[in-house]
Amino acid sequence: MSKPFRGTINIDIKDSTPDWEPYAQPMAAEGAPSVLYIVLDDVGFSAMEPFGGLIETPNIKRIADRGLIYTNFHTTALCSPTRSCLLTGRNHTTNGMACITEASSGYPNANGHIPGECALIPEVLGERGFNTYMVGKWHLCPEDEMNLASIKRDWPLGRGFERFYGFLGAETNQWYPDLVYDNHPVEQPSLPDEGYHFSVDITDKAISFIHDAKAVAPEKPFFLYYCPGAAHAPHHAPKEWADKYKGRFDMGYEVYREQVFAKQKKLGIIPEYAELSPINPYIDLKGPNGQPWPALDTVRPWDSLNDDEKAKNPEAECCREAPPVMEFDAAGNYIQGWGGEGAGYEWPKDEHAIHIDYKGNVWISSAGGPRLRERTENMILKFTQQGKFLMQIGKPAQSKGSNDVTNVKGAAKMVIVSKTGPLVMEMSPLR
Numbered sequence: 001m002s003k004p005f006r007g008t009i010n011i012d013i014k015d016s017t018p019d020w021e022p023y024a025q026p027m028a029a030e031g032a033p034s035v036l037y038i039v040l041d042d043v044g045f046s047a048m049e050p051f052g053g054l055i056e057t058p059n060i061k062r063i064a065d066r067g068l069i070y071t072n073f074h075t076t077a078l079c080s081p082t083r084s085c086l087l088t089g090r091n092h093t094t095n096g097m098a099c100i101t102e103a104s105s106g107y108p109n110a111n112g113h114i115p116g117e118c119a120l121i122p123e124v125l126g127e128r129g130f131n132t133y134m135v136g137k138w139h140l141c142p143e144d145e146m147n148l149a150s151i152k153r154d155w156p157l158g159r160g161f162e163r164f165y166g167f168l169g170a171e172t173n174q175w176y177p178d179l180v181y182d183n184h185p186v187e188q189p190s191l192p193d194e195g196y197h198f199s200v201d202i203t204d205k206a207i208s209f210i211h212d213a214k215a216v217a218p219e220k221p222f223f224l225y226y227c228p229g230a231a232h233a234p235h236h237a238p239k240e241w242a243d244k245y246k247g248r249f250d251m252g253y254e255v256y257r258e259q260v261f262a263k264q265k266k267l268g269i270i271p272e273y274a275e276l277s278p279i280n281p282y283i284d285l286k287g288p289n290g291q292p293w294p295a296l297d298t299v300r301p302w303d304s305l306n307d308d309e310k311a312k313n314p315e316a317e318c319c320r321e322a323p324p325v326m327e328f329d330a331a332g333n334y335i336q337g338w339g340g341e342g343a344g345y346e347w348p349k350d351e352h353a354i355h356i357d358y359k360g361n362v363w364i365s366s367a368g369g370p371r372l373r374e375r376t377e378n379m380i381l382k383f384t385q386q387g388k389f390l391m392q393i394g395k396p397a398q399s400k401g402s403n404d405v406t407n408v409k410g411a412a413k414m415v416i417v418s419k420t421g422p423l424v425m426e427m428s429p430l431r
Contacts, residue, residue, distance in 0.1 A: 007019030113154055122162075137227045174198040189201065255302070
């Protein structure tokens with residue numbers, strides 16, 4: 001906070017008195033504690049061990065057992081609104097975050113820009129002598145500022161954080177993340193076959209941020225905002241963690257709800273008189289013209305699912321192996337793969353797949369083998385899991401065939417451009 005100059009200024013410096021206090025760095029109060037603020041994305045209230053869930057969190061449980069557990073949380077149910085509330089203490093609509101930043105509407109309550117008068121925790125603590133760091137998922141940056149030509153006023157370093165390492169948007173590949181370091185994009189320090197995972201990377205970076213300051217000012221407190229992306233889509237759990245939970249959720253989501261509900265009563269998290277709501281509490285509601293409740297918004301009873309559907313149930317997402325990542329050379333030949341059940345073998349020739357080599361060539365693999373379709377200049381194509389074309393970034397330089405790549409029923413989910421070698425693409429095998 002600014003302070004007035006209390007020195008004296010005369011014509012001769014020997015008759016003047018300096019005052020350095022208005023220009024001194026802010027100092028935290030003696031004994032001020034450091035703060036670790038962890039935000040786990042898309043982790044349900046009943047997921048973790050301290051709240052009766054089956055996900056083992058021994059360190060969080062140890063802290064919870066020694067401290068306080070809060071059970072009355074005003075949820076906003078989406079990423080950006082929740083994060084803005086957690087960092088400002090204000091309602092999401094006051095923050096201009098009525099929805100995620102990608103769905104901003106241009107109205108004051110949903111413009112995707114947190115007003116300057118809605119101070120974030122790092123902005124407050126930074127003025128009170130704390131170092132402020134952030135690692136992981138941000139998702140408070142409007143789309144018009146999510147590029148290197150933007151003003152960056154809503155990037156982490158523009159909102160009070162001294163250091164940042166993570167990604168700006170809603171989600172990213174946990175083995176090949178879109179990394180931003182402070183205010184510039186960077187390549188990941190290693191590859192998955194060398195043990196890389198985003199969660200480990202941001203943890204190492206957070207420790208290095210703390211060490212950098214502690215080496216100079218060991219008593220200075222810090223605020224660390226730690227936001228892993230692992231529990232959010234695309235659900236890229238390391239294999240050793242997925243293996244650890246294999247079979248743990250085979251009882252199905254209905255039995256899981258009952259088990260956790262009973263545990264929460266025993267822990268005192270919910271009162272004894274609480275009743276478990278049905279899995280479809282609104283199933284009997286009708287639309288204004290008598291329309292039934294939408295089938296897509298209805299949870300099917302566990303016993304009505306077949307074995308394949310049960311294997312893909314949402315409660316077992318943490319046990320799912322990652323989709324295979326395939327690497328191809330400039331000629332479209334398969335080099336290697338890892339992760340998931342598609343790793344380590346070439347794609348069957350009767351299944352469609354899409355890949356791009358390091359020269360920007362788009363290849364289509366099908367029954368006839370790899371075929372060159374387009375040459376691109378830094379072009380990125382996005383597809384749904386069913387192969388439906390979503391969007392294109394960049395323009396193709398020239399066409400190499402009559403078939404439109406956007407109509408191919410491929411299996412690509414996201415195309416990732418590598419600047420140092422063959423493009424690596426995340427893919428899901430067709431079923």
